[in-house]
Amino acid sequence: MTGPLASNERHRRQVLKALLWVTLVGGLFFSVVNLLHDNWPLALLELCYAGVSAYLLRLIDHTRHLQLLTAVYLVPFFSIMILAVSQAQTTFAVFAWVQTIPIICYMLLGLRLGMISSVLFVGIGLWVFSRRFWSEGWLPNLEIVTNLGLASLLIMLFAHIYEYSRLLNEKRLTELASTDTLTGLANRMKLAEVFERERAHAQRNGTPLALVFLDIDHFKQINDRFGHEVGDRALEHFAESLSQRLRVSDLLCRLGGEEFAVLLPGSNARQAQDIAEDLRARLVQNPMPLADATLPMTLSAGIAELGSDGQTLDDLLLAADRRTYAAKRAGRNQVIAWDEAPQAAPQA
Template identity: 60%
Template sequence: MSSSHHHSDQHRRLVLKALLWLTLFGGVCFSAINIMRENWILAVLELSYSFISLYCLLVINRSENLRTLTIIYLVPFFTLMMVILFQPRTSFSVFAWIQTIPIIFYLLLGLRLGLWGSLLFIGIGLFAFSQRFTSDNQVTNILILANLGAAALSVTLFSHIYERSRLRNEQRLTELATTDSLTGLANRMRLADVFEREINHAKRNRTPLALVFLDIDHFKLINDRYGHKAGDKALCHFAQLLSGRLRSGDLFCRLGGEEFAVLLPNTSAEQAATIAHSLCERLAATPLELEGRPLPMTLSAGVASFGEDGELLDELMQVADRRTYSAKRTGRNRVVTEDGHEQPLAAT
């Protein structure tokens, strides 16, 4: 699960819990009131829904599909509300609950379902009001209904604007938190998020998954000789150049400094080695233009494979990192796929 989705899910889980507790106690109280008023139908409905709320409270923490649980709870909840609105023995004050419909829908179900759910149940609520409230003055009837409808639709509009703004801000913050500011590549946090998704896919479909570490050779010499601005240009050149050689489903990350990683779904260790070799060749064949002169760059790479070298991200990173440094110790500009099996490029 991605960070943004995880935080949104936790937020909605807390809101749903609060609503469940409210309807649990509210249902018990209102059913008791209706029993005293001998309104047996509403009493039974409200008491039954209290038990539904209690059940949802018991399973909410272990429920993996929060949206389904929310819909299972909300549809009967608002249906019961509409039934109450149509009852001739209920007070007109119950129509104040119409204002809560868009707030609850948007908080728990987001933009699309929030909009359609709000319009549906607000429409039914306004129709119930028009059937129950009548006076001798038709103009007065229209004005009251128009005011109630305008208030409900205003709350819907504000809820829609708020939810859309919240989602955009959340997405923007997530993007900032998971993107390397210099190169624009994904960072370590994003790698961890995507890795969780990809290992679940690999286990479920029994497909390979590989991780490649990339380290720019002699990067410290570039910084020492040309300065940190040149080093930043070298990093950006590296990121932009190699990004174009990867597939759309691959994840290219900057881990920090001159260290990078590529997560390769549906890729065996042999295929990952081939991709790593192509990246080495691409970089060696395209030097950085610095101060009007070409600056040759090379990289060393280490490959780790899910299952063979570990099942956790940290395990694969340790193996790939170790093999990368093995490549650097044995001459650089080469790919290591197994411990003790260095593969220098043919061109070097």
């Protein structure tokens, strides 16, 4: 797992680990306290849950079912909180634990499940508390329940805002880290992430996966003749022109400088060659407009296929890059899919 999902899982794994340690230490401490108050059922329950926490701490770093483990842990944990509130031997201060429920839920379960779980368990906790400490005067009861309810609502609101902002910022940072700032295309880090996912899909389903390495011909001459500002515009024009001819499932990315790559899920080398030829023709037919003229652009491309050219992204990039330079040596403005003498292609 990579990207934002992996980051979220790491975050929740660390939060759950911290909570398990708190539960372990707190369970041992409060089991002793409840024994001193002759509250044997609650003491035994807390002692058992401390043991469960110790066991889960051994699993937390290795489990693949983090969300299931979290749910299995939280439901009894919150239930013990509410049970403690209902016990005649405990003080009203135990309700402070109920008010931690929104923070725990949002950090471990996310926005939607966090909100549902918070409303459910905090609502039950308030109802149990009001039933236990209900007095004859309605005004003091109203004041207590209103204060606790508003405080719980405020904590829930802050937890919701925090988790929403955290996810939004994480998504934004991930997009910035995986996007080329000039062209808006994916960068090499994004290519590596998507390649791992598509390779697993291809190996699981027996489908092909190809990669096209693209290099803009004579790009240095464009920079030297027109300047780097026009060179940047040429890169943007190249990215825009090629993006319009690709499928939604294809990934066009900029590797750096004038070098680009296209990942083609479901395509073999022959199909990738046809797509690359289409991109080459598209660029030839769509020169970049300048102030009073147009700037012709061409590309050289090499093809690599998962399996026959290797199993890793580096393997495919190396093979495709080798064929791209073979295309350049053969006269540029052409596509080579195999290690063989290329056929001449029309020059732009």
